[in-house]
Amino acid sequence: MSLNDILKKPDVLLRLKKHPETFRFTEPVSLVVTGGHWPPHLLITEGEERGSFTVEGPMFSLLETLAEAMNFSYTLTRPPDGYWGAPLENGSWTGMVGQIYRKEADLALGPFALTEARAEAADMTKAVFFDKLCIIAGRGRPESDPWGFLLPLTPSVWLALLLAMLLTCASFTALGERSADGTGLLRALGVLFMHVRALLQQGLRSDVRPARARLVVGGWLLAAMLVTWSYSGNLASLLTVRHLAQPIQELRDVVESEDTVVIMEPDTAFTELFAKTESAILRQIDAFKHINRMKYFPFEYFYDLMDVEVRRGDDVIITTVVSADLLFAEFFTNTGDVFIILRNTDGYGSDRI
Known part of the structure; x- marks a missing residue:
């Protein structure tokens, strides 16, 4: 019956x-x-x-x-x-x-x-x-910064070096250092050039005569060595770490990105939520379907899409946290790759591959 x-x-x-x-x-x-x-x-x-x-x-x-x-x-x-x-x-x-x-x-x-x-x-x-929505987004590719050699030198370090050189030049002048290269401005420039040579480890002339002037030169050499040693160590550490951009952190980043395509399951409560919600950001995401920036696939296709369209492309997947965890676990089992998982407390977090 x-x-x-x-x-x-x-x-x-x-x-x-x-x-x-x-x-x-x-x-x-x-x-x-x-x-x-x-x-x-x-x-x-x-x-x-x-x-x-x-x-x-x-x-x-x-x-x-x-x-x-x-x-x-x-x-x-x-x-x-x-x-x-x-x-x-x-x-x-x-x-x-x-x-x-x-x-x-x-x-x-x-x-x-x-x-x-x-x-x-x-x-x-x-x-x-109970579950929340999250974003599965690919992280950026490893980037090399051509100005990476400047990373260890923050503005405060540059200012301290400049003040130290000016102070040392003033000390030489006050202590009566004489230069054979000239007097006045030329002498000051020669002293400044000598300090820069010491900082860059290019050698130093040995005819500094007054004892007080030698004391100033020795102090500058010590400071220059400490700076160069610290710089070389920090630079090696910074260049060893790869810089990976994380362009997608929240739904606002998805909207502002011009090329990002959103992948979701079709005919779910979330597609209805996005279409009828009062949230401006969710309505903007829903509008993607009118400009060919929204794709709908059943969940069983998400694993392959995550590897190809998301991990190696610019698309993102919006799904539940439990589904994301399942995809990550399966991906780790098959490839051994580990995921960095970040979630925001507002329910629209991001899981980054």
């Missing part, structure tokens, strides 16, 4: 309303249960025979528990289009929600994201799972 037929019996419906916690069918009843492949919640494996498949996962275990507790049998099916369900212009629905709406199935295994439209088309249980 089908579910619709047995619920038409007054005594069955009365017992269900009075004792929903302990209700059991006393007559044989069979339900049509539909489900879509969504690891790790529900895993569907194709069988050797055409049209055959096996089901496992936490949602299937929940179905078996309900069947045993309520005393019903079931027949498994799948949505013909493979979608979760989205409303059509003619008032009908696609996917599993469409099967429930047209009474082709009695129960759909989720978990489903609850939306106002879905609640009007089918009855929903209480929430059994």
Whole structure:
């Protein structure tokens, strides 16, 4: 007997309303249960025979528990289009929600994201799972900075070096240092040039005569050596580390990027959310579908897309955190590559490959 037929019996419906916690069918009843492949919640494996498949996962275990507790049998099916369900212009629905709406199935295994439209088309249980959206984006390619030799020298270091050279020049002048190269401005320039030579380790003339002047020269040589040693060590450390740009950090970066294409699953609660939300940033993402910057693929294609379109290209995937973790785990198992995972607390974080 089908579910619709047995619920038409007054005594069955009365017992269900009075004792929903302990209700059991006393007559044989069979339900049509539909489900879509969504690891790790529900895993569907194709069988050797055409049209055959096996089901496992936490949602299937929940179905078996309900069947045993309520005393019903079931027949498994799948949505013909493979979608979760989205409303059509003619008032009908696609996917599993469409099967429930047209009474082709009695129960759909989720978990489903609850939306106002879905609640009007089918009855929903209480929430059994909570998840957030995230962005899977490829990181930038290793970059070499042609001005990398300037990285160890911050503006404060440059200022300190300039002040030290000026102070040393003033000290030479105050101590009465004489130069054979001339007097006045020429002498000051000669002293400054000598200090620069010492800093660049190009040698130093040895005819500095007054003892006080030699003390100043020795102090400058010591400072120059400390600066050059520190510079060479820091430069080696900085050049050893590769610089990898992270262009996508949040949804705003996706919008501002001119070439980025967004990949999502079709006909989900999130596509409906993006189309009807009051959030300006989500509406901008939804508008991508009108300018060929939005692609829709079933989840089973995401692994290959993540490796080709995202990791080696400029596209991004917007999906749930659980789905992203599953993709990362599978990718690590197959390739050994590790992912840097960053998530923001606003629910629209970013997972970076």
